[in-house]
Each structure stands twice: as C-alpha cells, then as structure tokens.
Amino acid sequence: MNPTDLTIAQARDLLAKGELSSMELVEAHIDAMETSRELNAYITETPEMALAMAQDSDARRARGEGNGLLEGIPVAIKDLFCTKGTLTTAGSHILDGFHPVYESTVTANMWRQGAVMLGKTNLDEFAMGSSNLTSYHGPAINPWKARGDHRARVPGGSSGGSAAAVAGRLALGATGTDTGGSIRQPAAFTGTVGIKPTYGRCSRWGIVAFASSLDQAGPMTRSVRDAAIMLRAMAGHDGKDSTSADVAVPDFEADLDKGVKGMTIGIPKEYRSEAMAGEIEALWQQGSAWLEEQGARMVEISLPHTKYALPAYYIVAPAEASSNLSRYDGVKYGLRVEADDLLSMYEKTRAAGFSKEVKRRILIGTYVLSAGYYDAYYLKAQKVRTRIAEDFRDAFGHVDAILTPATPSAAFPADEPPSDPVAMYLNDIFTVPVNLAGLPGMSVPAGLSGEGLPLGLQIIGKAFDEATVLRVGRAIEHAAGFDTRPEGF
C-alpha cells in the first residue's frame, strides 16, 4: 500500500509500531506532490523543511519521546496561515514576497504535536470564494472528474488547495479556514471530511483575516476520525486572541464510535426548497434514514430566518473584510506600485494587488459602512444575525444536532462557473448560517452525484459540542461506506 493512501489514524498506528517512519511517509508525499502538480494544490512546496521535520520526528521517536497527537504526520497548510520564514500569500498578488516573522498559533500547536509541513496550499484570494478560481496563483483543480467529462472541476473554495491536496493524496490532512463555508464546501466537492469548529475553538492569531467575526480554522481529512485527531491538535485557548474561548479541548476521538442511538436530530424545513436538485434532496433523505436506522430520532425543525443568512453574510463579511484588508497598502510588506505621491501609491498598489472579487467585496464593505448607510446595512445585518442565532438556540433546545445538505450541487466545471456574483454566492447557502451563529458544522462525504462527483452532508452542532458533530458524522460515514476515490489518485 502506498503510504499516501493511509489515513492519519492508520499512519499514526504504523509509526507507533515502528512499521513506518515519518521519513518514508514524507518522501512518498513529496513524490506525489511532484507528479500531481497539475492540481495546483500547493502554492509553495516545502520539501526540505518537511524532510528535516520528519527526521526530527523520527529522532524523537527513537529517543522514546515524540508522543504528539500528530507525531510524524505530514500535513498541508492553507496559505492563509502565517508560517515563520515561509512565503505566505493568502492567494493574493498583494502579499508578494511576504515572509512572516511569526508562526500562527494553530500551526504552532500542530508542530508542537509533531506534525510535519509539506507546503502551503492554494486558496481563493484572501479566502474569498467558493471555487478557488480567484487565486492569484491560478486555480487549484479538483482531482475528481465527472463520468465521461474531461473538463477540470473546481475543488470548491476557499480552501480548495487543501481539499485537492487531501483528496489527491498529496497530504494526509490539511488545515482550512471557513468564513462562510470555505472548509465544508470544498470538502463536499472533493469527497473529503471538513469541520468548521465553534467560533473561538481555534485561535485566529496568525491567520490572515478575512471577516474576523466569522473566520474559523479547522481540519480537512479523509476520515471523520482523522478530523477528530487533527482538530484536537489545532484547537485550544490562546491568550493572544481575545475571541479565543477558554474552554477545555476534549479527546474528540474517544467517543467517536458511540453512535447516535437516543439522539434527536433536526431536519430544518427551511433548507428544503423547490429549487433544490433532486439528487441533493435524495441524499439528504438517505442521510436521515441512515441515522434513523442507527437509533436516532429524526424531527423536523424550523429555522425561520434561514433565507436571510446569505444576504446578511454578504453585508457583514465584506464590511469586516474592507477594514481588515486596509493594511495592505504597500508600506510595510508585500506589493508596492511606486508613484510620486502617496495617494497614487496606495491606489495603484491596491488596484494591482487585489483581484476583481476582492475589490468587489472591499467596495461593497466600504459602501455599507459609509456615512448614512451603516444603520440600513451593517447594523441591520447584525440584528438579523442575532435572529439567526436565536433560531439555532431555540432548535438546540430540543435537538442534539442538525442534518442538512452541505452544498446545493456537486463541483462545477472550472470553465463554467456560475454566471454572476450572487449565483456564485448561493454555493454557500447551507453553510453560511452556521458561521453567522458561530456554531460547529461538518461536511461528510455521503455519496456520488449522477455525474459521479462526490456530495456531502452537513452536521451542525451546539456551541463547543464538536464531539457530537463528529459522532453523528462518523455514523453517516459508516453507513455511507464512502470508499470511492478520484480516478488516478
């Protein structure tokens, strides 16, 4: 068996038994990365660093140390996480040449747990997108193709490079970030598992900010168990992030197989619409049936403000982004387009450094915060957000978890993206409410579309109850027996 086919759990056990070294594991991945460059999953590969870290890990293990949760496990890091001394781009031209002098808390946590970095993965510029088509470094490609159709498919976004790397066997796991669905949607598009934890579970320190009140890091893996292992390594309270929760991180793996018997799981009726594709509807019903068969009680619930989540999100996220992205001004780091006066330097640098989509969002955000519009847009959206959070709180008064589809469709062709911005935004219709309410949500592969492309189901949990989300996810994974893989990978 090729070591790149292992799950993190399998690799961990082989490493512990001494039947595999971190070096072997890393070398296999470096080979795979070299032969799969057409996926454009990585912006920066760091093979030397990976080999050195693997060597260190093996040495630790030889000394009888090295009992970290991810000891010797090669992972990929979304290029939104600042990594000390390694180019960090956020998928943008404007961060050209930026080598942080600091390490993000989440990656530092992972290195402390023994993980090995293979490189930095591709993403939509500043994590703004659902296709990975907006990266300055070119689109990442989904390893999956539709049956009888050779056109490249998008891996989803914004964590598209991470999703492509994990699905394409170019890393055992990868970090992602999720502001409106950027972990769950690409996980669904690539047949992988992705969990966005509760807001505050993983520190945001050192992650290039998109929308501060929504951004949350999480793992992308090939199994629910791997997600549980990796999340535990990434998470934890951080005094450097004022929004980081001072809540203990449980051993998510411990209760993973306890099943869903006796759980009450909600099916939100507002997620069902006439426009929903038949195969998505069928998948959702199938998921519900699997859980029921395993002893869960399925109940219909109501989340009345669901339809307002996406428009509220497209006010709040751009508003925060417009402010967060003001620091890219050509003064301290990254791109500068020289000009004789300061104003022109700013305007030219930012015009050249940001792509269309990023500019669009900065401008929308600037507009909704500007004098005379704040109350009508931003304040209103934040109030709607309170309503949405209340919907969930009411629902969680009587259910343990909520089951929904992860995406309204399977991966679309890279050369045929949705026609206008709003149509593109609809990709995140099922995932965005979860960010607005700060809750944990996970996408688990549950089947294939008619075209043979993966589809995912989403499990939503109570705040800081990722353990239940993972348990329900494991139950679906078990029932779905999703063992297909992209052809050629």
Add this chain to the structure above:
Amino acid sequence: MASTIEGATGTWEYVIGLEVHAQIVSKSKLFSGASTEFGSEPNSQVSTIDAGMPGMLPVINMTCIEQAVKTGLAIEGTVNRYSVFDRKNYFYPDLPQGYQISQFKQPIVSEGRLVIEMEDGSEKVIGIERLHVEQDAGKSLHDQDPGHSYVDLNRSGVGLMEIVSKPDLRSPEEAAAYVRKLRSILRYVGTCDGNMQEGSMRVDANVSMRRPGEAYGTRCEIKNLNSVRFMSRALEYEALRQVDILEAGGTVAQETRLFDVGRGETRSMRSKEEAHDYRYFPDPDLLPLRLEQELINAVAASMPELPDAKRHRFMAEFGLSPYDASVLVAEKENADFYEAVAEGRDKKLAANWMISELFGLLNKAGKEIGESPVSADALGELLDLISDDTISGRTAKEVFAEMFETGKAAGQIVEEKGLRQVTDTGAIEAVIDEVMARETQKVAEYRSGKDKLFGFFVGQVMKASGGKANPKMVNEVLKKKLDG
C-alpha cells in the same frame, strides 16, 4: 486676552471646545506587549501587532483601562460598565492597520466636569462630554528627504485617553486654564505625565465665533497643539481670521487647520481636505468591555486627594488665600512639599516662602520642585529660625539664597556668617543710646513733633547693629527712649 472681539460690525464671542489626547501611563501598549518608552531608536518598540502585520490581533492592557477609569472618576464622569471598541478607518502611513482602534458610540466614560479658576479668583464649571480610550498612531517625518516621508511606528499602539470638553470655553484664557487644570488632575492621579513637549498631551481645539447669545457658528478644528502658549496664540489668530471672514459677509468653511508656529498663523491641512468618512464599526477582534462595579469601587478607593479638594482644604484649614492655594495645589509635588514645610509651622509664612522665594529661585534656575537644592526639611528649619527670632525675615532671604546656591543648612550659614540676630535688650539699648547721642539735633526735631523721623532712627540703629538687631525689639525700645 478677552472673551470677545470687537469687530467693525459689532461684538463677537468665542466658542471653544477642546479635545485633549493624553497618553496613558503604562509600561506596555494598549493592545500589545511592546514598550511605551519615549525616545528610542526608530521602530525598535514595535510588535508585529503594532505594525499591522497580517493575522495579528489586539489584546487589551488592563492597566490602561484602570487608568481610564481613574481619570474618569477624577473628572467626575460616569464610568460606563459597558463600552465598545470601534474601528475608525482611514489610510495614513503611520496608521499600519488602516484603522485606529478607538471608542465611538459607547465610550468608557461620559459626562464629566472640571472647574477652572480664573486669575480674578472666579470659578467656572466646564462640561466634559466624554473620555474614550484609543490607540496612538506612529510618527511620520517629512523633512528627512526631499521626495519621501519616513515612518517610525514606536508610538503606534500606545494607549491614549481622548478627553472631549463641551463647547463651554469662552476665551483663549479659559481654554488655557482648562488645559492646565486637566493636566494637573491627570498628574495627580498618575494616569498621564502631562509632558506636552514630548507629546504626552496634545490638544485639538474647535473654535467658532458668534454674536453673544446667538447660535453656534461653523467651527474649525486646529490640530495637534503641543503647548498652552501655542494654543492661545492659535485661538487668537483663528478668531480674528474667522471674524474677518464673517464681517466681510463670508462663511467659514468647516475644516481642519494646522498652527504654523513660525508664522503664528493657522492654515488649512491639505491632506485632510477630503471629506472624512471613517466608517466606524465595532472591532470584531475585541469583545465589548464589561467592568465589574467592584473594580470601579477599588479604583475609587485608591484615588488621591484631587487639586480642588486640596485647594479648598488649604483655604479652610490653613487660611490661605484662593490665589495662594491655587498656586500651591497646581502640581501635586508642590502641594506635598508645601504640606511638609507647613507641618507644625505657620501656614501662611510657609505659603509665602514657597510662592515668592522658593518658586522664584526655582523659576530662575529653570528647575522643577523635585530638583530643588533646598529640601522641605531645610526650608522648614529656616522658617523655624525666623519664628524663634534667631534671624530676621530679611536676613532669612540672604540665608535662603545661599542655601539654594550651596545646599548648606540654614543654621550652618547663620553660624558661619554670624547672622544670629541680637535679642539682648541691654545690647540693643546700648546701640540706641549711641545713636541718640550722635544725632542730638534729630532727636530734638523728633521730640518737637517730627514723628516721621522714627524710621530714620530705626535705620540708623539697624545699621549700627550690622543688621542683626531684632527689628521688633529695636522698635519697642527706640519708641520708649525717644518718647521718654
């Protein structure tokens, strides 16, 4: 200085409101662990947070918050148990994040007041709209290079309190009294060192002119005034400029202006010409600030006696004049020095000596009270020598000058120079007899009714005693003998 200006068409009245930025006394910055120390190498006191690096996040410095609470209580404001940090968005090279973290709609302190005392002894209450906490920006240097500006971020992120007065001030003089009083209070509570030269306190002055009793006119904001003197000059210049415009039938443009110290003029700031739209919104990297009542109570319990209370105590308990009391309490160090000198001694004598002698010499020497060569104990010893008639008040001034010069103790100087005054009645009588024997003609004139000559005899006796005779005794004995 006056509160009104007589124009060609009538009287105009000042309306002034001040925004004071006061640097919070703290070791580290408001949202990062970098040092706040003044005057280091450029960019040497900058964390990646202060430099606005990607992914960096703010964490509030609790000491800065406590300092703001303390200041809020000192200006008799309402400390809000719930306040919010907002982002004020604008682009400037010394603002690395592209926004300043400040407080907009919900400041930590609202509705305070401050009493100013005018030179004529009158008092006026000036309303304070709010006090909020915010980050300082870095510093841009424009004169190092012809085509470029240099940016130093050492100050970026230092904690500031912005204290906004109501438009209650009616003259440059009142504005100056307000700034001095505020500075005094800040220094009393130890929340700002008040050093205007180093920029620890900066004033933005909003000024407009109106016909007395009419509605407010359009105001201009004069930015970054870093001394009380410049502020007064800027206000006077700006008032005349506005009156000229108004009298010519024009309208004052609402704008930000800069005071050119060299020319003594205010001028429009080109860089700020563009209409501002700061797009304030709550900083999503920070949660609302909730203060426990216990914390506010604890800060209240730790408050020192403030200048107003001290001043009233000095007047009521020590019988000092309002003017003397004001002078002594302006700086806490002076008041403490005074109380040490006055302890167990004549309060008024101590006040006079502090104000006319000690402050006089300190001023001349350009020294602060902390650097005084004469300690409170040493000055007290000198006053004791006056009180027990060892030396006369006049001699004491000489002795004091020498103490200031050499740092020697009063007693030592008196002994070394033999300045102890003569209080022996016999010795004084002998000198008087000698003088009267010499000036028989004058004695006769005096006795025939020329009372004015009494002063002449006192002078002669003092001179003959080498200035050491106790003047009070000389008076008594001389009177007796001449009238005898």
Add this chain to the structure above:
Amino acid sequence: MSFDKTTVARISRLARIATTPAEQERLAGELGGILAWVEQLDEVDVAGVAPMTSVVEMNLKAREDVVSDGGDAEAILKNAPSSAHGFFVVPKVVE
C-alpha cells in the same frame, strides 16, 4: 437603490483602489445587483433586537501590563518594500 458610477468612484477613493471609468461602469452594475439582492433583509422584523456583538458568549480577556514584545526593528522592517535608516519610507506626504 441607484448605484451609479459616481458612487463607485467615491467608494473606490475611500477604499484607496484606483478604478478606470470602464471598471466603474461594470462595478456599478455588479454592486448594484448585490445591494438589490441584500435588500430582502428589509422583510425581517428586527424591532427591539440587539445587533450581534460576538457569537460566543464570553468576557473580554485582558493582558497584564508587562513589556513582552518589540525590540526587533529589523524584523519589523524585514518585509518592507522600502526602508532607510530604520524607518519605513513612503512617497512624500504633504500636510
């Protein structure tokens, strides 16, 4: 909601992003479309609803006042497009 080129020009100046007239034309359409779409929020009754301040209920954590950072000007300037004598250098700012 009319969203015209002038508005685009105004907000792109506020956001310090140069836009050409052609871009302004395109953006006026796109941004106008997005804003028309978000206007459905007007249907939601938010009377008496507090705006969300943080999704997770917790208190603001504070730091102690200790110097624990800074002291490395080289690191701060390392990525600067232009620097001299320990300063960041920018085109001349006229006040």
